[in-house]
Amino acid sequence: MEDIIISKNLSKNYNGNKAVSNLDLSIKKGEIYGLLGPNGAGKSTIILMILGLTEPSSGTINVAGFNSTREALKVKRIAGYLPEKIGFYEDMTAEQNLAYTAELNNIKYSEIPKKIEKALKIVGLVENKKQIVKQFSKGMKQRLGIADVLIKDPELVIFDEPTEGLDVKVANSILDTIIKLNKEKGITFMLSSHQLNLIQKICHRVGILSNGNLIGEGKIDELGRKLFGGGRFIIEVEISGDTKEILNKFSNLKDVIDIGKEGNVFQIICNKDLRSEISKIIANTESILTRMNIKDYALEEIYLKYFKEE
Amino acid sequence: MKVKSKRIKSAVIAILCVFALSIIFAMPSAILAQEEEAETETDVPEEISFDIPYPEVKAKFGESFNFKVDVSYKGDEPLTFDVNWEAPEGWYVRIKPSYQETEISAVKLDPGQEESWEISAAPQVKVEPGDYPIKIIASNEDIGLEATAEITAVITASYDMDLATKTGRLNTEVTSGKDNKYTLVVNNTGTDSIENISLSTQEPEGWLVNFDNDDIETIESGDKKEIVATIKPPEKTVAGDYVLTLNASSENAQDSLELRVTVLTPTIWGWVGIGIIVIVIVGVAIIFARLGRR
Amino acid sequence: MRSILTVYRKELTDYFSSKKFIILLGLVYVAGLSSVYVSLQNIRDATSGLDGFIFLKLFTISGDILPSFITFISLFIPIIGIIFGFDAINSERRSGNLSRVMSQPIFRDSIINGKFLAGITTLSIIIASIVFLISGIGLRSIGVPPSAEEILRIFFFIFICIFYGTFWMSLSMLFSIIMEKTATSILTSIAIWLFLVIFLPIIANAIANTVVPLENASAADQVKNYVIEHNILRSSPSTLFSESITTLLVPAGGHFLINPQSFASADLSKMLLSPLSLGQSLIQVWPQIIVIIALAIICFAVSYVIFMRQEIRAT
Ligand SMILES: Nc1ncnc2c1ncn2[C@@H]1O[C@H](COP(=O)(O)OP(=O)(O)O)[C@@H](O)[C@H]1O
Ligand SMILES: [Mg+2]
Numbered sequence: 001m002e003d004i005i006i007s008k009n010l011s012k013n014y015n016g017n018k019a020v021s022n023l024d025l026s027i028k029k030g031e032i033y034g035l036l037g038p039n040g041a042g043k044s045t046i047i048l049m050i051l052g053l054t055e056p057s058s059g060t061i062n063v064a065g066f067n068s069t070r071e072a073l074k075v076k077r078i079a080g081y082l083p084e085k086i087g088f089y090e091d092m093t094a095e096q097n098l099a100y101t102a103e104l105n106n107i108k109y110s111e112i113p114k115k116i117e118k119a120l121k122i123v124g125l126v127e128n129k130k131q132i133v134k135q136f137s138k139g140m141k142q143r144l145g146i147a148d149v150l151i152k153d154p155e156l157v158i159f160d161e162p163t164e165g166l167d168v169k170v171a172n173s174i175l176d177t178i179i180k181l182n183k184e185k186g187i188t189f190m191l192s193s194h195q196l197n198l199i200q201k202i203c204h205r206v207g208i209l210s211n212g213n214l215i216g217e218g219k220i221d222e223l224g225r226k227l228f229g230g231g232r233f234i235i236e237v238e239i240s241g242d243t244k245e246i247l248n249k250f251s252n253l254k255d256v257i258d259i260g261k262e263g264n265v266f267q268i269i270c271n272k273d274l275r276s277e278i279s280k281i282i283a284n285t286e287s288i289l290t291r292m293n294i295k296d297y298a299l300e301e302i303y304l305k306y307f308k309e310e
Numbered sequence: 311m312k313v314k315s316k317r318i319k320s321a322v323i324a325i326l327c328v329f330a331l332s333i334i335f336a337m338p339s340a341i342l343a344q345e346e347e348a349e350t351e352t353d354v355p356e357e358i359s360f361d362i363p364y365p366e367v368k369a370k371f372g373e374s375f376n377f378k379v380d381v382s383y384k385g386d387e388p389l390t391f392d393v394n395w396e397a398p399e400g401w402y403v404r405i406k407p408s409y410q411e412t413e414i415s416a417v418k419l420d421p422g423q424e425e426s427w428e429i430s431a432a433p434q435v436k437v438e439p440g441d442y443p444i445k446i447i448a449s450n451e452d453i454g455l456e457a458t459a460e461i462t463a464v465i466t467a468s469y470d471m472d473l474a475t476k477t478g479r480l481n482t483e484v485t486s487g488k489d490n491k492y493t494l495v496v497n498n499t500g501t502d503s504i505e506n507i508s509l510s511t512q513e514p515e516g517w518l519v520n521f522d523n524d525d526i527e528t529i530e531s532g533d534k535k536e537i538v539a540t541i542k543p544p545e546k547t548v549a550g551d552y553v554l555t556l557n558a559s560s561e562n563a564q565d566s567l568e569l570r571v572t573v574l575t576p577t578i579w580g581w582v583g584i585g586i587i588v589i590v591i592v593g594v595a596i597i598f599a600r601l602g603r604r
Numbered sequence: 605m606r607s608i609l610t611v612y613r614k615e616l617t618d619y620f621s622s623k624k625f626i627i628l629l630g631l632v633y634v635a636g637l638s639s640v641y642v643s644l645q646n647i648r649d650a651t652s653g654l655d656g657f658i659f660l661k662l663f664t665i666s667g668d669i670l671p672s673f674i675t676f677i678s679l680f681i682p683i684i685g686i687i688f689g690f691d692a693i694n695s696e697r698r699s700g701n702l703s704r705v706m707s708q709p710i711f712r713d714s715i716i717n718g719k720f721l722a723g724i725t726t727l728s729i730i731i732a733s734i735v736f737l738i739s740g741i742g743l744r745s746i747g748v749p750p751s752a753e754e755i756l757r758i759f760f761f762i763f764i765c766i767f768y769g770t771f772w773m774s775l776s777m778l779f780s781i782i783m784e785k786t787a788t789s790i791l792t793s794i795a796i797w798l799f800l801v802i803f804l805p806i807i808a809n810a811i812a813n814t815v816v817p818l819e820n821a822s823a824a825d826q827v828k829n830y831v832i833e834h835n836i837l838r839s840s841p842s843t844l845f846s847e848s849i850t851t852l853l854v855p856a857g858g859h860f861l862i863n864p865q866s867f868a869s870a871d872l873s874k875m876l877l878s879p880l881s882l883g884q885s886l887i888q889v890w891p892q893i894i895v896i897i898a899l900a901i902i903c904f905a906v907s908y909v910i911f912m913r914q915e916i917r918a919t
Binding site for chain 3: 051053074086091101
């Protein structure tokens with residue numbers, strides 16, 4: 001599939017501090033891409049550079065073939081953006097806010113009411129059309145934000161922190177809308193979030209960002225391997241008896257990546273669920289299996305490693 | 311009921327008592343007075359005389375003529391005199407003791423008493439210039455004593471003129487930059503003709519005031535002349551009220567008149583002004599309607 | 605171009621829907637109408653029927669209690685300008701609208717240009733409407749139409765007022781760009797205004813009195829003192845403004861205000877207070893007008909450059 005966002009060697013310095021360093025990013029048309037990382041990782045900075053709202057210190061970025069720095073207007077014509085702290089003109093109604101966006105997008109006056117109606121229908125705010133935004137809840141504003149980007153019929157929507165500050169139910173309804181839009185309209189989404197557990201389930205692909213560096217990228221279930229040198233499972237085995245012989249036999253197993261040993265507890269990192277093989281090996285020896293458990297660790301570990309520190 | 315009738319009864323008795331008492335006390339004094347009058351009798355020669363330092367006084371018509379008269383009485387008993395005056399038709403004479411305000415018609419004089427009177431005479435109707443003799447008479451009919459003083463009021467010719475407007479109103483409206491005609495009336499209210507009356511004005515700066523006839527040769531007594539004044543405020547006069555003073559003067563008489571002149575806004579500019587106000591208000595209202603958000 | 609117009613129209617709509625604007629407009633109207641009422645009371649005393657500039661006196665005559673229209677307007681214009689500009693950018697940024705609007709396919713300067721133009725338009729509407737309203741009332745009441753020259757002078761007056769207001773608006777807009785909080789930007793603008801209007805005269809007076817003490821001063825020294833004070837005051841746009849409008853609206857003698865030396869050195873007995881022609885009046889205050897316009901342009905240009913280079917994300 002064709003790439004819609006391609007960044008090469010993209011860097012951004014703020015007063016000598018690297019907010020983003022040497023980023024190579026490519027996002028495919030039609031996918032939902034999650035840019036994940038803790039606060040301050042550089043997610044918003046990347047998004048601003050994609051939209052041409054901030055100039056990169058070095059490197060290039062292209063959106064649908066347009067250079068974000070030099071052809072920002074063309075990029076902004078096809079890319080919708082929902083900023084981190086989205087705001088509307090509070091004294092204007094939902095409709096008036098969207099009409100303003102429509103006019104800024106150079107949409108014909110005669111088509112504006114139709115577009116507004118359609119966008120509001122998608123996010124379920126048709127009844128609130130004539131209501132001033134001041135009276136909107138946070139979730140309603142977020143949904144209005146989606147309607148706002150839909151006005152321009154975007155190919156790509158970049159959504160900075162879509163679930164920030166929302167309770168789980170509201171957040172899920174936002175995410176559902178994203179999936180729906182992706183499926184029905186084929187809109188490419190790029191979501192940024194520090195709430196890995198909320199976002200990951202709807203992303204086709206994620207990139208993990210830490211301190212401006214993309215430390216891992218790919219499908220969620222592949223990520224662990226990349227980040228921790230392979231292995232998706234950790235099997236902990238505790239035995240009583242001779243351990244040396246067993247260790248040898250374990251090492252000979254296929255699919256085992258690494259084995260650690262502490263006293264008579266083994267930690268086996270592997271790509272497959274090897275529990276039946278392991279119990280067979282132990283049964284063939286004098287030793288007795290006292291405890292065995294397994295965990296599918298990748299996301300958990302990523303979360304602990306990169307997101308938990310805050 | 312009983313109490314009330316008792317009260318009325320006692321009140322009636324009290325009133326009757328007072329009445330009776332007063333009759334008893336009044337009787338003797340009335341009798342006494344009658345006796346006294348009967349006793350009065352005289353045989354000493356009495357004399358009353360007037361002394362008038364200035365028996366002839368000249369004044370214009372409309373003013374009053376004031377004389378001073380000294381009265382002296384000789385005799386040995388105080389005597390009361392009636393004081394009367396005789397004057398030509400239309401005159402009224404007031405006789406007062408000097409420095410007093412009371413007009414007298416009788417005087418009681420002690421023997422040897424001297425008094426001075428002030429006499430003022432004035433015609434109550436219009437009279438021609440000339441001599442008007444007036445007699446002052448003090449008399450006691452009981453003893454047939456009488457004194458007469460002759461004084462003469464000489465009315466000289468009077469010069470008086472009145473400048474007025476024909477309508478009687480002291481205000482008028484004018485338009486700036488235009489000749490505004492206004493009719494004035496000069497009245498000779500004096501008794502003689504007035505000659506060579508000239509008219510002048512004190513006008514606000516820049517104003518032009520002309521008269522069709524600014525030098526009147528003569529107006530007979532009681533006559534009047536109309537004069538048309540042309541008032542022309544300068545082209546750019548701020549609308550509002552102005553004071554225009556008009557003077558008529560001759561050798562003998564003069565009068566002036568303050569005319570309140572209202573300069574009107576020329577209608578066209580009034581309408582243009584209103585037009586501008588309306589346009590501004592409507593314009594701002596339209597802007598609000600078009601641009602404001604409801 | 606359409607995006608500037610869109611921003612412009614929205615901003616105009618905001619002005620004409622906002623309470624602060626309606627209050628300001630009401631204040632200006634009340635002040636203007638009360639001053640014309642006062643000047644109508646006094647205009648005849650001040651008019652010798654032959655002086656050519658009766659109409660202009662509507663704007664310049666003061667009463668015993670109330671000041672003249674030009675005094676009012678000199679006070680109000682900076683306030684209007686400051687109120688129009690102080691939250692132009694930072695409130696948009698804080699509310700999260702700036703990032704959203706900037707992600708639309710428009711050039712960044714559309715925002716600031718549109719806001720600036722809308723501010724100038726609104727300012728012009730306020731000033732022109734009150735001046736025309738006063739003219740209409742005056743024409744109705746005094747019945748003396750303005751001469752062509754008077755009309756021209758009034759238009760120049762309106763233009764200068766607009767430029768002066770634009771200066772204050774761009775200044776406070778500049779603060780709205782460099783300062784994050786609207787409270788800070790309005791306080792800074794008002795502080796500058798108060799300094800120029802209240803403290804600078806005190807300082808100028810103090811300096812002049814220190815350099816040339818006024819006690820037992822000769823006439824020449826008094827003039828020197830005044831000239832020093834005046835030159836210090838000239839550093840304030842409000843002085844330049846009052847000099848230019850006075851010279852324009854008081855053709856006879858208004859310019860003495862700006863030339864104290866000539867006023868003092870001239871033999872007054874031989875000098876006629878004859879009015880200057882419009883051209884002469886303009887030449888007298890041309891530098892003042894140019895400086896006011898230049899200050900407005902400089903403030904706007906600085907705002908523009910800073911805004912174009914600024915991070916747009918909400919802080
Ligand atoms: N305008 C700025 N000036 C200086 N440093 C900035 C600026 N904006 C962001 N940064 C820094 O850049 C880094 C990345 O910030 P950001 O992209 O907002 O992170 P995220 O969106 O992932 O939370 C942070 O360390 C932040 O302090
Ligand atoms: Mg962020």
